[in-house]
Amino acid sequence: MITCYFEMFHVLPxxxxxxxxLAAVxxxxxxHTSGVSM
Incomplete structure (x- = not known):
């Protein structure tokens, strides 16, 4: 699955x-914040 992401990353602009x-971050x-608040 992660290799799939890397493959797509190479193809993407x-x-x-x-x-x-940025979205992943x-x-x-x-x-992280929701985990801390809980």
């Missing part, structure tokens, strides 16, 4: 890649 990375932050 740089801007789209940056947006996805934001999602991780949300999970």
């Amino acid at each position: 740089l801007k789209l890649r940056a947006v996805l990375a 934001l999602e991780a932050n949300l999970v």
Whole structure:
């Protein structure tokens, strides 16, 4: 599954890649903060 993500990352344009990375970071932050509040 992770290799699939890497394959798609290589195909995606740089801007789209940056947006996805940012979304992943934001999602991780949300999970982290919600985990801390709980």
